[in-house]
Structures are given as structure tokens and as C-alpha cells.
Amino acid sequence: MSQTRVLAPTPSAYPFPLLIKQLLLSGRRYESGREIVYRDRVRYDYNQLNERICRLANALKASGIGPGDVVAVMEWDSHRYLEAMFAIPMIGAIIHTINVRLSPDQIIYTVNHAEDKLILVNDEFLPLLKGMHDQFTTVENYLLISDNDDAQVPSDLPFVGEYEALLAAQPAECEFPDFDENSVATTFYTTGTTGNPKGVYFTHRQLVLHTLVETAVMGGLGSTPLMNSDDVYMPVTPMFHVHAWGVPYVATMMGIKQVYPGRYEPDLLVDLQQREGVTYSHCVPAIIQMIMGCKRAQEVNFSGWKVLIGGSALNKGLALAALEKGIKLSAAYGMSETCPLLSAAYVTEVMRDQLSDEEQMDYRIAAGVPVPLVQLEVVDGDGKFQPHDGETVGEVVVRAPWLTQAYFKEPEKSEELWANGWLHTGDVATIDELGIVRIRDRIKDVIKTGGEWISSLELEGLMSLHPAIAEVAVVGVPDPQWDERPFALVVVKPGEDVDAASIKKHLKQYVDEGRINKWAIPTQIAVVESIPKTSVGKLNKKQIRADYADSLNGGGAFLSSV
Amino acid sequence: MSQTRVLAPTPSAYPFPLLIKQLLLSGRRYESGREIVYRDRVRYDYNQLNERICRLANALKASGIGPGDVVAVMEWDSHRYLEAMFAIPMIGAIIHTINVRLSPDQIIYTVNHAEDKLILVNDEFLPLLKGMHDQFTTVENYLLISDNDDAQVPSDLPFVGEYEALLAAQPAECEFPDFDENSVATTFYTTGTTGNPKGVYFTHRQLVLHTLVETAVMGGLGSTPLMNSDDVYMPVTPMFHVHAWGVPYVATMMGIKQVYPGRYEPDLLVDLQQREGVTYSHCVPAIIQMIMGCKRAQEVNFSGWKVLIGGSALNKGLALAALEKGIKLSAAYGMSETCPLLSAAYVTEVMRDQLSDEEQMDYRIAAGVPVPLVQLEVVDGDGKFQPHDGETVGEVVVRAPWLTQAYFKEPEKSEELWANGWLHTGDVATIDELGIVRIRDRIKDVIKTGGEWISSLELEGLMSLHPAIAEVAVVGVPDPQWDERPFALVVVKPGEDVDAASIKKHLKQYVDEGRINKWAIPTQIAVVESIPKTSVGKLNKKQIRADYADSLNGGGAFLSSV
Structure with a gap:
């Protein structure tokens, strides 16, 4: 008896694709009165969120955007970003969430590489944009976003209009079509420490499944439930970074009050x-x-x-x-x-x-x-x-x-x-x-020393327990005898002081406990004002190595050479 | 720019089908020590659940079961049923959850209609089975389930063996293959009140999606969270009835303690x-x-x-x-x-x-x-x-x-x-x-009277608020003047008494409040010992109509003719 013959229909006989539009359905059904808040400027409810997403979708279509087109967003965290995260994929287009903290050259690279057709841009980035415009190879138009009620659309660049004016001119209803759930919905670029940014992308199906599991994990599955339907949500991971970890989709599906903080x-x-x-x-x-x-x-x-x-x-x-x-x-x-x-x-x-x-x-x-x-x-x-x-x-x-x-x-x-x-x-x-x-x-950050591997992360974790240390980064630096030895940067807490002996003594206890071996105690420790970070706030170890490796006795106030 | 060319790969380029086996992964990861309990007889943890599911899968394969085969289960709620709900679909076969409360003729009909190849049968049903065996057209073998440690496999029917003995003979490891997520995983028959039972069926994809959403609803989305990971679960809806509403899959994915009560x-x-x-x-x-x-x-x-x-x-x-x-x-x-x-x-x-x-x-x-x-x-x-x-x-x-x-x-x-x-x-x-x-x-239960529709359910709900009424059922009966009029059966609470005036007065308040119209007050009310139910515990209104419609002044102790 063949499985296919008896009960299994082809997928096409039962077309219910998993699409981002479905995530929007239920928030309004649960708590239509809950608010979407943008700083102290904007405040509206889920009914209006749905209407505004329809208006934006209509405005995008009127601007010539259709299925498969890539629409980029250059914006801080806002209600408009949330609207774009739904409206753009819901018409079958792809949202490219531009990392606005990249260098201009990197932004130009990602815009051209993703083949962006339209860019929604906050007027704060206009000076930057004007310097990049000539180097974009696929961008046809811009759409202005502004916190300023009298924002004027620049005349020297091809703008289709200003966000609120475009929305106001469109009907608040629209039908979102069904299409293949394997259509790409979002794309953005990872900020590796070497080479060009690399583009990743996710389909409607993937985002719906991710949202469902993230909801389950945050609600019922967590031993300490993290987010349930009465919570109030504010992202502090930029929306351009992995869709703020997908949580805006979860929050919208759950009908949770959402607060967007801008920059x-x-x-x-x-x-x-x-x-x-x-x-x-x-x-x-x-x-x-x-x-x-x-x-x-x-x-x-x-x-x-x-x-x-x-x-x-x-x-x-x-x-x-x-x-x-x-x-x-x-x-x-x-x-x-x-x-x-x-x-x-x-x-x-x-x-x-x-x-x-x-x-x-x-x-x-x-x-x-x-x-x-x-x-x-x-x-x-x-x-x-x-x-x-x-x-x-x-x-x-x-x-x-x-x-x-x-x-x-x-x-x-x-x-x-x-x-x-x-x-x-x-x-x-x-x-x-x-x-x-x-x-x-x-x-690439593991420190290889004396035939052993030392985890720079573990060492940072243990050093962070020192009462005077506010921040710490550890990298491996070449050592003729041991291959590599750890080198640490520390930021001291305000009002505190620290010396090498104190840090060494602190780490010695973990050697005694067998948690780290003695090679893990850093060769050199520098006290610095701040530690280099990447555009998404991670320790920039490539930068640290570049800053300190050549002149290990140069950069900071060195504490010790053990 | 074509969506397909640029970013969308074909699904086959990214094969991650949604399969029931994935639901089994996480329960053990979260709380491997939590228990699966069967009455006062069996108690084991999630590691053993996983092992037993592997053993059962191996036993089924050794019994000649492969992808697309239909394996039926005749059993009360048990750990074995839970194991079957995973093992059977995980090898690509289809589990047919037989409604053991159907009549023998109906069971024979469903077994033949679903084309069952193997039936896992609790020895409690052996007398029933022996009477049906000759009428099965597709069944090749049986597999004995018993609460009795010395259960003997009957020699007069083609049995592949006894459940525990078969499991013990198999290895506790097995690889579950990936296959098309649109493969059917489960089937069972609805107990309509007219005609033959009708077969419904669900695919792996459908059950995984249902599980994820049910988890979200029970956890984070409920305003009163119903089930989170620290709850202890016991179904009191038979597992043969829509997989106990899918909750065993949710509970297993969450790693919750589960208690199965048998009959x-x-x-x-x-x-x-x-x-x-x-x-x-x-x-x-x-x-x-x-x-x-x-x-x-x-x-x-x-x-x-x-x-x-x-x-x-x-x-x-x-x-x-x-x-x-x-x-x-x-x-x-x-x-x-x-x-x-x-x-x-x-x-x-x-x-x-x-x-x-x-x-x-x-x-x-x-x-x-x-x-x-x-x-x-x-x-x-x-x-x-x-x-x-x-x-x-x-x-x-x-x-x-x-x-x-x-x-x-x-x-x-x-x-x-x-x-x-x-x-x-x-x-x-x-x-x-x-x-x-x-x-x-x-x-079909709406009562059409005097040009109005009366909801029998609403009427039952209002009557249930009468302090002396334990249970109530309302059906429409033909009326020459009004087309139909409501007729009610009531079961009185132990130690209580009721009269027609009291019920009429009770209902009159809702007429006064405008919640029901005056036609909704039942023409006749019968006090009965019990009300006919279907095999899944619903009011059997077809039966009630058959029992009472012909002789409206016959069946019970009638209270009134209003």
C-alpha cells in the first residue's frame, strides 16, 4: 500500500503556506487596544498598526515595488521599522535591514550586493546618503522617514515621498496575497571581522516557525517565563540586527504592548x-x-x-x-x-x-x-x-x-x-x-598555549568577578616559548582601583580550584578607558589585536608582566 | 529582478521537513528526569520514553511495517499509546486511533476503510476482536497489549507477539529517517450522528504546527497560562479522540510529567x-x-x-x-x-x-x-x-x-x-x-420557531443556572403552529427537587432581560435519570429525538405543557 496513493495528498492540494501576514492576525484579536509606542512621539493601538501596515503596503505598491524586489531600511528602532517588517514581506518583497553602524563603504557594498531597489531612509542619514548615492548600482528611489512633522523631501535625489504623507494618501485596507512560503522575506549582512559583510536571508516559512518556537520558549517552556501576553516589550537590540532577534514578530503575534526607543x-x-x-x-x-x-x-x-x-x-x-x-x-x-x-x-x-x-x-x-x-x-x-x-x-x-x-x-x-x-x-x-x-x-579567539586551549571567554568571565573590574577583554598574543599567551584589557569601575597582584590573586583561586590552568593567567594586563567594540556591541578582538599586538608595551597603563 | 533567481532557493535545496520526531527531541533535553506514569502500574522517565519509542519502532519494522502502512491501536489511555503516537508515524507509518466506544460494526467499518495492516490491541478487547476478525479485509497481524505481566498471546489469531516482550527483544537505538513533511501521520474516524463514521487525517507538518501553536497558546498567550513546563498533565479526553486534542505532543515537547489513567x-x-x-x-x-x-x-x-x-x-x-x-x-x-x-x-x-x-x-x-x-x-x-x-x-x-x-x-x-x-x-x-x-x-440542533432561531445550547446554558438542575438537553420538536418548539430533558441534582413553575420562572427572568425571546421557554420538560450521550460524551440529540419525538408524553416524568 503506497503512502501517496492512500492518504498523502500533494502539498498543492492543500495550500496553506506559512506567511508573515498570519503573524499579524492574532495580536489584534487578542488585545486590539494595546499600544505601539515610539519614544514620546507616537502612540497608537493594534488596529492602527494593522491599518498603517496596509497603507504602507499600498504605498510601496504605488511606488512600483512588487514581489521579489528588495526594499532596504535605514532607520533606528521605531514603529515605522515594525510596520516595514510586516508590510514589505507581506507584498512579496524582501526587506533589507541595513546596518547603519557599518562604514559608508560597507553600506554601499551591502546595498549593491543585495540589489536594493528602494531605500526607506531616516533623514538623520541624509548627509551620509548623499555621499553614497552615486555609488549605488540598483537603487531607483528613496522614501523619506522623519521625526519632524514638516520634513521636506530632498529635491536632489529621487524620492517617492515622505512616509506619513504617503501613508495618508493610501487606503487602510488591502488584500495580502498567498504565495510560496519559501519566498525570501528578509535579508541583512553579518559584520564579520574579516572581508566583506556577508548576506544572510530568511523565508516566510522560516520566520513563522522561528516566531512560533520563540513564543513557546518565552512563554510556556521557560523555567522562568520571559515574556507572556501581559508583558511590555522594548527591544534594545537594533531592529537591523537579525530583526531584533525576531521578538517584534513574537510580540505582535501575542498582542503585547511594544515600545520602540529610536536610537x-x-x-x-x-x-x-x-x-x-x-x-x-x-x-x-x-x-x-x-x-x-x-x-x-x-x-x-x-x-x-x-x-x-x-x-x-x-x-x-x-x-x-x-x-x-x-x-x-x-x-x-x-x-x-x-x-x-x-x-x-x-x-x-x-x-x-x-x-x-x-x-x-x-x-x-x-x-x-x-x-x-x-x-x-x-x-x-x-x-x-x-x-x-x-x-x-x-x-x-x-x-x-x-x-x-x-x-x-x-x-x-x-x-x-x-x-x-x-x-x-x-x-x-x-x-x-x-x-x-x-x-x-x-x-578564532581561543588562546593556544603550552599545548592547551584557553577559552578567552571563560577567562573574561572569571576576571569579571573581580570586584573592581567593570569590563574585560582577553586575546591571545604570540609568544616564542608558549606559542600564545593571554593578554587582557580591563576597564576599572568608577571609584575603584586595581593592581596586578589583586587580579593575579583573584585568578589564582580558580587555578587552585582546577577551573583554569596556570597558563591562563594573562601575561600582561592593560587598564584602559574603554574596550573596542564592533558595530553590534561585541568585543572587537580583531581591533584589540591590531591596537596592541605590535606594541604590547604601548597602548594602555600596563599593570604587570607576569 | 526575479525573486526566485536572486534569493529564493527551491525547498529541496534546504531540506528541513517538519516531522513528529522533532517533537520528541526537546522534552528529554529540558527535563529528562520527569516521569511518564500509567495508573499505579508503570513509572519511567523521559530517557526511557525515548528508548521505548525506539524499541517499539524497531519492533514494528521487524513486524513488517513500513512507510505508508496503517497501524491501528485499540487501547485505553496509557504510556503505550503515547509511545505509539510517536513510534508509528516516526517510521513513516500512519497511526489509526480506533474509537473503542464505537459499535462492533462501526469498528469493523473503520478498520477496513482505513486499510489497517496491524492492530495493537489491549487484551481487554480480545473477546470483541475475536468476533470481528473474520470481517477484517486488510488486517494481517495483531500485537498484544496487556496490563498483565503473564499475558499469553492468543494462538487462534495471527499475533506478532506481546508488546513488552517485543520491546525487550529490540535495541534501544534507532535512526528515524527524514521524509516528506506532507506524509500522513495519523487518522481516525469522527462519530457523526448519521451515516458511517468519516475518516480524517493529519500530516507530520500539520501536527508539528498544531503542537507549536498549542504550546504558545497554553503558555505565553493565555491570559491565564494553562500549561507551562512545571505543570503535571493528565488527559481525560481519550487518546483515540483527536490524539487527546494534541496535548500529549505538547507535553512531550515541553518535558512535562505525564499521567495516563487507562480507562x-x-x-x-x-x-x-x-x-x-x-x-x-x-x-x-x-x-x-x-x-x-x-x-x-x-x-x-x-x-x-x-x-x-x-x-x-x-x-x-x-x-x-x-x-x-x-x-x-x-x-x-x-x-x-x-x-x-x-x-x-x-x-x-x-x-x-x-x-x-x-x-x-x-x-x-x-x-x-x-x-x-x-x-x-x-x-x-x-x-x-x-x-x-x-x-x-x-x-x-x-x-x-x-x-x-x-x-x-x-x-x-x-x-x-x-x-x-x-x-x-x-x-x-x-x-x-x-x-x-x-x-x-x-x-442541525438550532430550533426554528415562529420565524426565529433559538439556540438549544444557549437555552441549556441558562437552564443549567437553575439551582436544582444538574444536567439539561434541549431539542426542537415539530409543532403545527410554530414549526418547532423546544423540548427539554433535565436531570435533577441529588437531594434537590424541581417543578415546572420554578424552571419557567427561572427562564422568565432571561426573557425579561431580553436575552431570549418568550418562544424559547420549552413546551415540555421531562425529568430523567440520565441523558443519552454519544461515545465521546456529547449530548446525543439524535437519540433524544428518536426516544421522545414520537411519544412526547411517554418517556419521562413530564413536568409541564406550557
């Missing part, structure tokens, strides 16, 4: 969090650190604010400092290539019963447990699966329904990414007996 | 609920009524038990009575054809702030808000969408990714089911301004 100014973020009652956010460690350190933060009570941390390792020192201020941090793991969610911290019921809050923190800062539908393993250099023993390190490889299928127009890099049918993350991790993933390092 | 004996259900700390169940109203009325229930405290109600309308009287016993009921809506989840009660934040518990109950007993990815409308006889005004009734039609694509081998009935590309539920409902769906009746 990230720490005092304003604190004000918005307080005034709008924000209870759920997500960001990289550097941003929460910046927020906690700002002036306004010293005057307020953050209790009830849950912040998902990703992008870089969350260290225990930061998590404990946040907890003292009432902010509950919890880690998750993913990357641009993975849409991004792969795993999230999970604390089992037994641990919650038996461990202190501080002991539980070791689990809350871990990359955690792979989420449903994700297969995650660590492999050695030969691609062999490594044991789940909490000790054996290997590169993290994954399979999941929402991974980028390739780097756009980069067949060689794509083949490397997808070697043996698994996506290679470039991260080094262990998986323990409980299945908990702990990221140890980027493959 | 439903009220005292045992109460004992299990108490002993195992069950906090989440689901059932039809008749079952929770039965449980609350049993002897053991009078001695215990149910507080903390959340019960999702579906299958029939949940009336306010029952919901309030349950609340008094500490049981929190909340309605959801769906049917066999819809996998089943379509909508679930939702109480908005404003309502929770402003309404009393009793006022909120009006929302908790409603079919509620369509869940994500579901499109739901009400249409008139011409298929025209009706307004969302809370008053205009129409037939509920739906679109969703998890609806049966047809009635198996019933082209005409399938065409009727899917008229105009929407699945026709046969239910009559209103949708109000808030988008809340309220089921008013089955189309």
Missing part, C-alpha cells in the same frame, strides 16, 4: 523603561552594562525588568550586578546566520528547588538548552560528534528549520558554512550531561 | 490527580461533571487543577460549580476535522482588572479568540461573511494549517466540508466586536 541613548532607555512599564527586553551584555552605568539608572528601581542576553557571552559578574539592581538577566544563544534563536538558558525544576539564586546563575548565564526543532552538537576538526560530558570542547554545528540557506552570492563561503549538511557556527562549546551548552569561545 | 473510572481519576499532583487536564463537560459527582471527589481539595473544556459547550453553571471545588475551567473550541484547536477562551487584561471572577466567567466559557494562524469567520447560507457584532449568527468556517484535507475516500462529503475553500464546521456562532467567538449551536 539607543541610555538615559532615554531608562526613562522609557520606567514610564512605559517595560518588563521585557533583550540586548548584548555591553548595552545592559551601559544602561546600568548611566546617570538616570542610579535614580530608579528596575525591579520586574527581564532582559534576555545574547550576542556575546553573559558573565556572572554582570548578571549578579544586574540582579542587585532588580534586572533579571537570562542568556540565549544564536547568531545572524540562525535567525537567531538556537538555545536558551533553562534551569530545571530540581535546580530551582535545590540551588541558591547565585548557584542558579551559573545556569542562567549559559547558552542553555537547544530550543524545540533545533539539533545542536559539538564536533572536532574531523566533524566527529563530541561527547556530552561538559568538558570536551568542539565547534557548535546545528540543524534547524530557520537557518540561512547560504551566504547570498558567496558559494565558497556558503559551502564552508554548510559543510556536511550542518551549519558551522564558528563557536567553540561544551555540552554537559544535562544537555546544557556552554559557549567557550569563538574558534 | 476513565471517576474515583481513580481523582486518586491519580491527587497522588501525582496533576495540575492540567482537558475533557468534555460531561466528564468533569462525572468526576465532580463521584464519591472520592467529595473528600479532596482540587485547588490548582486547571481543566481545558472542549467538545461541547461549557455552561456557566458547571464552571461556577467547578470553581467552588477549586477547579479552574476554561473553554477551547475545535473538532475532529480541525486537529482540533481553533480558538481558546481569552480574557483581556482590562477585563481581568475590571470584572469580577463571575463576570469573567462569561469569557472563560466562550469558544474565545481564534489562535494564531487560524482564520475563522461566520457565514450565512450564501457563504457571505457576517458582521462581528455579537448578534448575527452564522456557520463557523475556518482556514488553518492543520485542518483535515478531506474525509478519507469520501469525495462528496469532502467537497461539502471544504465548500469555497473554507472548512465548514456545522457549528453556528456569533463573533463579537472584541473578536470573541461564541458557539450558539450545531446547525
